[in-house]
Amino acid sequence: MAVTNDVTIIGGGIVGLATAHALARERPGERIAVLDKEPGWGTHQTGHNSGVIHSGLYYPPGSAKARFARAGGEAMYEFCAEHGIPVRRTGKVVVATEAAELPRLAELARRGAANGVRVRELGPGELRELEPRVRGIRALAVPEAGITDFGAVARKLADLLAERGVELRTGTELVGVATDGPDLVLSTTTGEVRTRRAVNCAGLHSDTVAELAGARPPARILPFRGEYYETARQDLVNALVYPVPDPAFPFLGVHLTRMIDGSLHVGPNAVPALDREGYRWGAWSREHLGRLVSDPGLRVLARKYWRTGAGEIARSAVKPLFVRAARRLLPELRGRDLVRAEAGVRAQAVRPDGTLVDDFLVVEDEHWVHVLNAPSPAATASLLIGRDIAGRL
Missing domain, CATH: 3.30.9 (D-Amino Acid Oxidase; Chain A, domain 2)
Structure with missing residues (x-):
């Protein structure tokens, strides 16, 4: 008889891998698997972004993005430093180039302060000191922003998961879902997978996976x-x-x-x-x-x-x-x-x-947690998002 996993994660981007990482640390005795249809890890949104570690400046106070971004960024800096992944806290400037943008710039400063982000307002001269070739009438300096390689983060997460005994299956696409008593039966291109719970971190295909699972995604x-x-x-x-x-x-x-x-x-x-x-x-x-x-x-x-x-x-x-x-x-x-x-x-x-949909969107049922919207700053906050999903399970 086929072995039944405790949790199977569909999608091997940075959010799916971070979820498996959180589960493996918190529940070391459980059987966890990560499936991805591509031949490697983090090949879509994770591996095709600017690598910016965001500070939490942009997001409405109280939103999931605001809650996760600030602490998530610090967790990402720590993870990269611990595992030798290149990372730099470069800082950033947000620049208003015309007077009509000043009210929006002021709103960003308010949001940043409400979210616990250090923000310094700059006049044209102070902006030139930081960025001599950039022109603007006013700007915000945000020192916590930085850069890394999120593809490298995903690959390191996969290495850590392998060390912890998590089953990692690339080249494995989900094509059907059924239930068998208390379990899910996942039909894939490399065979059948039985599991008690499943997490949909399929990114670009997350609504399609939700539909395969019998859900009616709200977006x-x-x-x-x-x-x-x-x-x-x-x-x-x-x-x-x-x-x-x-x-x-x-x-x-x-x-x-x-x-x-x-x-x-x-x-x-x-x-x-x-x-x-x-x-x-x-x-x-x-x-x-x-x-x-x-x-x-x-x-x-x-x-x-x-x-x-x-x-x-x-x-x-x-x-x-x-x-x-x-x-x-x-x-x-x-x-x-x-x-x-x-x-x-x-x-x-x-x-x-x-x-x-501007914020993260997660829906749940008896068997599934579906991550239906995880745009920026999801890579920045992935380690905290993973912990949150693990907690939902």
Whole structure:
């Protein structure tokens, strides 16, 4: 008779691995497994992001993002230092380039203070001292922000899990779910898995996994491709430089990121992808397009924000428009300084009424915990999110 796991986690990104890590530490006698359809760990959102450790500046006080980001960032710094993963507490500046942005900048300062984030307000001269080539009329300096390699964090988590006897199965896609008495029977491409509880950390495919499990997810995933450029002019900025974000969207705008390997990336924009894993321009799937057309929430979203979406698509297709957006912060930047870098795809949950889910979204039933929205700062806060999910189990 097949052995029954205590917990099986679907999805080997940083949140799924952090959940297994928390379970293995807290329940050392239990049988835990992590399944991922890819040949390696952290190959999607975990391995395609800017590597920024966020401070908790942006998030509404009392939200799950606010609760997890501040302490989660410190936990990530400690984890990286303990395991020899490159990490730097670089600090960041959030820059207002015009007077209309000043009320939003003040709101960010208020949120940061409410969330326990150290924030220092800067005038133009003080901004030039930190970032001589950046231009703005006012800014916030946030010293706790930093950078690491979240892909390396995921691989280290997998190594630790293997040492603790957790079953790790790559190349294993979930294709069906059934119940057998008190247990779940998970049909996968590498055989059947029996388990008492399961956790859905499937990211871009989290709503599909929830549907396979018999749930009716309260939100559907709309993938957004985040496109970056890289520049060889590494002298342009010292650390992390962000614009004041638009509060209508859970995206932070085109920013300048010093990566942990020393490279400098500019971006991302946010273009609706035509495939779940639409990392390339032109990538599309008939199944995904069918879901886009049939989903009422996505149709409402498209009608409401078509102008914004058209602008993002234009910046994606026409490089000078992208450069113009970045030059608001960095006037010295030129199109010849930029070459295309690897894109990422963000799993953004959308409710049936067309609203973008801004906070983490987790739903539970007798057998499952479904993580249906875990955008930034999920990588930053992954160790704490993992503990929270383990506690729910």
